[in-house]
Amino acid sequence: MAYSREIYEQALDELKRRKQNAEYTASKRRKELSLKYPEFAAIEQQLAETGIQIVKAFSMPASAAEERFAEIRKKNRELRAKRAELLLKLGLPADYLDEKYVCEKCQDKGFIEERDEAEGVSHGVSLCTCHTDLLKKLAFEKMSRETPLELSNFEDFDLFYYSKTKKDGVSPYEIMKDVYTQCVDYANNFDADSVSLFFYGRTGLGKTHLSLAIANEVIKKGYNVIYGAAGSFLRKIEKEKFGKAEDADTESLLENADLLILDDLGAEFSTSFTVSVLYNIINSRICRGAPTIISSNLSLKELKERYPESIASRIIGTYALVNFAGDDIRQIMNS
Ligand SMILES: [Zn+2]
Incomplete structure (x- = not known):
């Protein structure tokens, strides 16, 4: 990295x-x-x-x-x-x-000399794990300061706003109760091998609230979490790539976070560059088995229309699909 x-x-x-x-x-x-x-x-x-x-x-x-x-x-x-x-x-x-x-292995020098004691020769130095861990920690801390999480929690999520009127045999209330339970379980059992989730459904149904509630619990467990709008990350990476920003590590941070949450996929301005970066991030995390949560206002059909097959099929084929249903609760809460 x-x-x-x-x-x-x-x-x-x-x-x-x-x-x-x-x-x-x-x-x-x-x-x-x-x-x-x-x-x-x-x-x-x-x-x-x-x-x-x-x-x-x-x-x-x-x-x-x-x-x-x-x-x-x-x-x-x-x-x-x-x-x-x-x-x-x-x-x-x-x-x-x-x-x-702090580290007995390198006595806080950050480097370890590879020595062949029998022959008394040095094979050069390598970075100690305490040093690589520290680099990673500092980079994630910096990223967290730049994209602060306004954390939500599960207690504030109110199912009251979802309609109990059944349509096709099931109500938005029942669907969302399941979604809520699934998210709580996901957060409680989170580890580096957790599955990836794709939250989809119309705007205002609580996708951001629940993904931030998961982030909150996962951070408490000591994992590093990166959260942000897909569009703003892609703009940042584009600037870094074309030399308008000094730091050039956003893409690798997104690839290496313990949990990456990409909000509002589909709202970004799409170019062949952003599509290829998006593919790299999604694909490298799948290859590494690292969990990602993507939320989008697009339906599965729209996702397939909007993105190339390589991206859409990876999300639909490997992520657990979580459909958010109901009326826009922000409208109900404000009316
Ligand atoms: Zn060390």
Whole structure:
């Protein structure tokens, strides 16, 4: 996944902050103990001296240096043992003076050196998973700030506004009661392998409300969720593509979100570019098995007319189709 320069810099700053924080806490503890316990200060002093002695030993002839190194290492081990004993006596944990890194694997450097210990050679460095996780987190946070979610919840969804008058043996009320239950279940059981949903039906039937209620629950579970109108995302990607915006990561963020909610598909201004981007996003998420919720005022027939077969058949063939029925509840609520 590609990120903007700003995100890379923020991640490096954060790693630096973590590392400094770990080192600062450890050194502060050393200083405090040295001030309080002269015995501790003496051990610390001698440990610092072994460091200097090692440096000095480098200038000795090789044969003599070997012996000296062994001596210093032994002294160092004894001092550490003495210090550990003292910590124990003071009732402090054995690792009290260790740097507590957020990531022990890379000690908050963000990189891991691939070393062949047997041969003592380095195979280069790679990004640590803490670093890639951080990049991803920062990029999603930035996107969330740009497209803030006005979250809804399930409690505010009122079935009262849907008619109980049956048509073809079923009422909008009954249909929407099922839809509501389906959405609540979906949110409660959401995970990275959840199915994708296609909400369709006329405007004002609660598609946005229920998709935002799902988003709300899914965010609470700790997943990253991207929500927005299909049209505004496609415009943004178009600007990025043709060089009018500095960041160029919207498309990959949409492809990589744990849950992507594309609202109001069909209302956007369509070009061959937007259609191909839309196809890429939908297709790559299907290939990855990542859940998407698309809502649209189009009927299934209109969806097939409006989009190429490749898009329409992917949605109709792989998404669970959820039909919203009834009268425009916003009109009823306002009348
Ligand atoms: Zn790490």
